[in-house]
Amino acid sequence: MFYKGLYHLFYQYNPKGAVWGNIVWAHSVSKDLINWAPLPPAIYPSKPFDINGCWSGSATVLLNGVPAILYTGIDGRNRQVQNIAFPKDPADPYLREWVKPSYNPVIDPDAAVNASAFRDPTTAWLGPDRRWRVAVGSKVGLRGLAVLYTSRNFKKWVKAAAPLHAAEGTGMWECPDFYPVAGRGRNGLDTSAISEKYVFKVSLDLTRFEYYTLGRYSFREDRFVPDKGMKDNRTGLRYDYGNFYASKTFFDPEKRRVLWGWANESDSVGDDVTKGWAGVQTVPRAVWLDKSGRQLVQWPVRELKKLRGKSVVARELVLNKGQRYEVKGIATSQADVEATFEVKDLDRAEAFDPSWKDAQELCQKRGADVAGGVGPFGLWVLASADLSERTAVFFRVFKGSEKKHTVLMCHDDSSSTSRPGVWKPSFAGFVDVDIEKDKKISLRTLIDASVVESFGAKGKTCITSRIYPVHAVGAAAHLYAFNNGGAVVKISGLRAWELGTANMNLAL
Structure with a gap:
């Protein structure tokens, strides 16, 4: 949050x-979202209602x-309960x-809530009726759901008659996030703003990936209904198709909806x-x-x-099949690279099989x-100098029926390292x-x-990977553009910058 x-x-x-356990709320501050200074933990186990752990949640700036x-x-009974904390000063x-x-606790699991699967309250939002709402991730069997609670004073919370949203076969919903988006433009909206379109995001414990849906929300019914065809499962949209989980967004003074993963x-x-x-x-x-209204865009x-x-x-x-171009003149182990690829001969695209539903399997x-x-x-x-070690970030174009094309984007880490346990x-x-x-x-x-x-x-489409090269480290890291397809690819523009090191966890 910004404060x-x-x-x-x-x-x-x-x-x-460096393993899971003894969880506290660590706390860092920044003036620019890039350079950070640590502070003492904000919340740590100290009371009967959190003595066995202080797990995830959200911050809400109240009307005052x-x-x-x-x-x-x-x-103390290993139940998951929802607590509140305020700044001392x-x-x-x-x-x-x-x-x-x-x-505390301000929200206790009742008999209908699984007390071992009841966690990660969202940022609260205020309705036209001046009631606050908050959603908590849970499940009933394999039915994932966001349990909804309302409050007039942010102290006493009442469970709603129905969940904010639920989906069969999705298992435990962790770190739910719910917020409105503007119909056009890049500005974000305050969490309590009223909009035609809302985003519901969930982290699925079953897959360890995140999925989001776009849809409509009724304050009167307190129900979120995804747009037609949107799913909260493996077939759904994702912020990031890589190693990215437990994300959270917030609205800042720059009128941005900012996403952390x-x-x-x-x-x-x-x-x-x-x-x-x-x-x-x-x-x-x-x-x-996105201007299409079918997905989100991130930058x-x-x-x-x-x-x-x-x-x-x-x-x-110009890169013919099998050709590569090395980007020289900068250090590339920390870099920011922007490139535009042009492909004219799309008739050479491979046929796309409609049964290919899973992009990761196809890659x-x-x-x-x-x-x-x-x-x-x-x-x-x-990449190492001899290319025995490298990570590929690439596109592949397929041709379907009626000359429609499908574009696949991949991170291929298979050649990155031979170190065991990775x-x-x-x-x-x-x-x-x-x-x-x-x-x-x-790209x-x-x-x-x-x-x-x-x-x-x-x-x-965004993808994050964790890479642990053995040889391509520091000054020994190289960067190439490549083409392994039959069609000629032209890079109309490529610019790469060295990135400096941010101040991370340096004391004030």
Whole structure:
């Protein structure tokens, strides 16, 4: 949240080790979303209602301007209950200390709620009736649901007659997020704003991926109804088709809806323990509704450009099948790369099988080294000099019926490392773009040592991977553009910047 000139990030943290457990709410502050300073933990187990853990939740700025945190506490009976905390001194812009009222928990699971699956309250929103609403993730069997509660005073909460939203076969709903979006433009909306379109996001414990739906919300009925065809399951839309989970958005004074995601480790537990830390936040992203109204678009916050340094530019590069171009002149283990690829000969695209519903499975079968008609083409990042180690960020174009084309975007990590204990999945998503219209597609990729975040078609499809190269480290990391498809690919423009290192966890 933003409060008195500072961004506040609260996150789940184990102060005793790089494995899950002993969870507290760590607390960092920033003036620009990029450089961060740590503060003492804001919330930690100290009362009977949270003695066994202080799990995730959300912050809400109340009408008097004072923030309140709703969070899941694990009580002495190991029940998941919802608690509230307030700043001890609201005049302190750093919000260093938080107090927990004695009337906690403010939301107790009743007999109809599974007390072992009842967590992660959303940011609250205020309705026209001046009642606050908050949703809590839960499940009944394999039916995932967001249990809705209302309150007039943010102290006494009443369970609604029906969930805000539910879906069969989805299992436990973690870290739900619910907010309105503007029908046009890139500005975000305050969580309590009334809109024609809303976003409901859920992190599915069954898949460890996130899914969102767009739809309509009725304050009168307190029900969210997804648009036709939208699903909260493996066939649904995702913010990010890679290693991205437990995300949360907030509205800031720049009138942006800002998205934070968590990129878990793909490294071995043993290496996490050796490092002394595990898990990072992705770069914060602005998120808005695409002009089609069918999906969201994301883009790194503009403040990230403050880290850009030396850059190199290349234009009108022509890559035939099997050719590559090395981007030289900058260090590429921390870099920001923007490129536009043009493909004229779409008739060479491979046929698309309508049974290919899972993009990730398709990417595993048709990786970066499998030659195609149009593609694979894109970038090799964190590559060793001899290319024995590399991660591919690429597109592949398929041709369907009536000359309609399907564009696949992939992160292929299969050649990144041979170190044991590392999870090396291929991640992928389809891109909702009419490549037949302008025969080009853009790519922006952020490279940060062990993290690669990519934004295809100006943020329509996003993928995050955790990469642990053995040889392509620091000055030994290389960056290439490549084409392994039969059709000629022209890079009409490519620019890459070195990225400086942000101030992370440096004391005030």
